[in-house]
Amino acid sequence: MSAPPPNSFFWYDVMTTDTMAATKFYADVVGWVPQDSGSPGYTALTIGGVGTAGLMAIPEDAARMSARPAWMGYILVDDVAAKCEAIKAAGGTVHKGPVAIEGVITFAVIADPQGGGFLIAKPISDKPGNWPAAGTTGTVGWHELMATDWTAAWPFYEKLFGWQKSTAMDMGPMGIYQIFSAGGGDIGAMMTRPQDNPAPVPYWNYYVFVPSVTAAADRITGGGGKVLFGPMEVPGGQWIVQGLDPQGALFCLVSQGK
Secondary structure (H helix, E strand, C coil): CCCCCCCCEEEEEEEECCHHHHHHHHHHHCCCEEEECCCCCEEEEEECCEEEEEEEECCHHHHHCCCCCEEEEEEECCCHHHHHHHHHHCCCEEEEEEEEECCCEEEEEEECCCCCEEEEEEECCCCCCCCCCCCCCCCEEEEEEEECCHHHHHHHHHHHHCCEEEEEEECHHHCEEEEEEECCEEEEEEEECCCCCCCCCCEEEEEEECCCHHHHHHHHHHCCCEEEEEEEECCCCCEEEEEECCCCCEEEEEECCC
């Protein structure tokens, strides 16, 4: 697989309260193999020796702000500092950064105008990235923003990252599920959070590929997590499941069949 295009998601990690327990849980549920990333306190989650995600303890500054265990996605940009200024001008918030980790990455922690969190980043490396094929176990296949009002959230992302609207699916009482593309292909969707959704702020869901969500659902409960939704078939023939890990981080899985 070629490198992700600029302004699309390219990396993901989970901040947690118990790194050892969370590492074992995701290794069992997804099949990730944990490896030393070379950065203190940061574990790479790999498939076939290739990192596709990471795991770390909640940083002290975030803990002081009552941050809870959560998955976050990184959007690839050409200039982190310049994009931070554009984000602030567009009504977003830069919570942290730009921060440079020497020889690894420059990143910033962002919230959109409704409070949905993500990161922007630019890797620092002279070596080309090693990117697994799309649909490989342990890779993220879909990105889903649960917004306070997706129609109000959309212009922010469209302006900053050049995303384009694709198919709009009418979900009946749940409203419109607006699919969007980046770099030529559909990569995710946005929708307005249902009123019965208990989350205090908007958030992104990241759907990780596994061979079978039905089998993975059993591993979730067997490992002390909770299945919140699914397994359920979605348009296109894929199956999804949403769950909570034992530390309370929301995560999502997808497979090509049941």
